[in-house]
Amino acid sequence: MASSAKPSPIPKQSVGPDYRPEKQKPTATVSTEVPFENVHTLSQTPQLIALLTMIRDKNTDRADFIFYSNRIIRLLVEEGLNHLPVVEHAITTPVGRNYAGVMFQGKICGVSIMRAGEAMEQGLRDCCRSVRIGKILIQRDEETCMPKLFYDKLPEDIADRWCLLLDPMFATGGSAIMAVDVLKSRGVPENRILFLNLIASPQGIENFAKKFPELRVVTAFIDQGLDEKNYIVPGLGDFGDRFYTM
């Protein structure tokens, strides 16, 4: 049905819970598979696909766009946090039962790549109440067409923290690469950076995986590719505009 001229195969499959017979599940395009171990794609559940369908649809208004994006972002944060370390921790329950649980370890902070990345801060705060959030502003230089760092403000002790780097759209990865370089220059080890994004391109994923093999990428969906303007295909348009100004 998708009349895309792109050569990459479109992974269309039936989506639904295990107990439901295959022919009762509707089909949808799911995330493109990539061969990198440090890339973690959210489980392609029907609900996630439905949320992505809402935010991709050009007819979805801004209120709905914000709401459905936030739901995906929360799921991304929940998944991202699973990569943080925990230690054994035994407790007693209100009814006196012993429970061999775990306790969260390690300090974290968020780092949003302005402006679209700031849209993900709410979702992070929903899961981590008083998390510190640093900001990085990277813009495309008009003359060189290359990303340029304009501004950053990061927690002073960032080298001791796990960093959740936030940017919803992961196209070529130009600004994300620059942001990671900034974090590394402040002493954050690569393996303590988690890059959270909603929609990624296979090219961006590949660039990253090769350049930062120890950094983990958590994404909701890997799309088919990029168009000539380096927009993700099919993508959802400009995330920042749809979230903030359109």
Add this chain to the structure above:
Amino acid sequence: MADVVTQRAHYSPPWADVSIIGIAGSSGSGKSTLSHAIVSKLNLPWVVILSMDSFYKSLDEESSRKAFRNEYDFDSPDAIDFDVLVDRLRELKAGKRAEIPIYSFAKHAREKETTSIYSPHVLILEGIFALYDPRVLELLDMKIFCEADADTCLSRRILRDVEERGRDIKGCIKQWFAYVKPNFEAYVEPQRKVADIIVPRGVENRVAIGKTSLSSHTFQLTYGKVMVIQYIERKLIEKSKSHRAALKKLGQSSENDALSENVILLKQTSQVRGMNTIIQDIDTSAEDFIFYFDRIAALLVENALNNIYFKSVTVETPTGNKYHGLHATGETSAVVILRAGSTFETGLRRVLPDCKTGRLLIQSNIRTGEPELHYLKLPQDIRTHDGVLLLDPQMSSGGAGLMAVQVLVDHGVPEDKIVFVTYFAGRIALKGLTKVFPGVKVVVCTTVPDFEERWVASRYLGC
């Protein structure tokens, strides 16, 4: 695999076989006084009075004019729509919800609205002709005939019609001699023969006339009335006993079964385990408990939504590309099992801020432990919804959950549209629920092997 398809177990809620008591007798013989005395003596929401006045036929124009001139015979069996009455009684007997018409004496017609009756354990059918129609008699568990002398009846009737039905005294007296009295002899009196108990009108005239002073203290029960109350009390105890026994038996019979594939356990990621530790830790502060419970509740609701129904759609992105995705096929609503289920509402609103939400209050009886349905308010169109999330944070014996699903099924929600969402559940309770309702899906975060006393709601709500 065929053997794995578990046999459906049967669950019968305490309202499935409602006991119906018919109370007939002449106008003014004390039927409704007796009914109300019984209800106020028992003071239970499961004993409901159904007045046959609700089943007067709507009058056509001519009959209506007659009625306003007090020339229509309301005291003949022809004035009663027995077909509708029998239908409604049969629905109630089957444990279903019944829509009872509302008759307007001012308009002599049925109102558009109806009153619904659902889940009484004992129903008192009260009316002049409660023991008249053989189809009704078949449905009655006890038949009572109220008797009083004609003078008393007339005076009581005048009082009632003037005070409650806006008639004038002259009209009342006219009706009495034209219709009431002859009808009594022809149709009312003969019902005496089929009655199990005949309750004579005696010492309580004083009370009956001074209606406002009616209470169980001033009301002196005659022997017949004591019998009625004892009968109902015995019935209620029997129903409660068999309900509890059925629940127990269900637990025992499913103890060794495997957990059904319809039970979806939240993936035990390190975050989920960490949150579980905080939530279960008795030393966790109320603030942290609520924060982490809300977070996990939102995750549970997100997971529950994977079990509703979707259809393929193709949408266009702002950049002109097509995406082949999914949309939910219909509306999803939620039903909260109070009180505990209200702890899920913050999580629910994060995911579905505007979903219609029904509420039902099920409390376990302090003495017997039997779950009892006290209150019920569901979205009008719930039967048309494509997904109904039933929310209760903790399944202990599973009795409340079973009852809640039964309520939804009785209201026309298909089993396979119901997703039961719970945080903490005993596996025996889970097995029981999926055995009785094999179409229902359950999404749960944590399971324990057996029954555990409820603690989630009191931690969340602080009392």
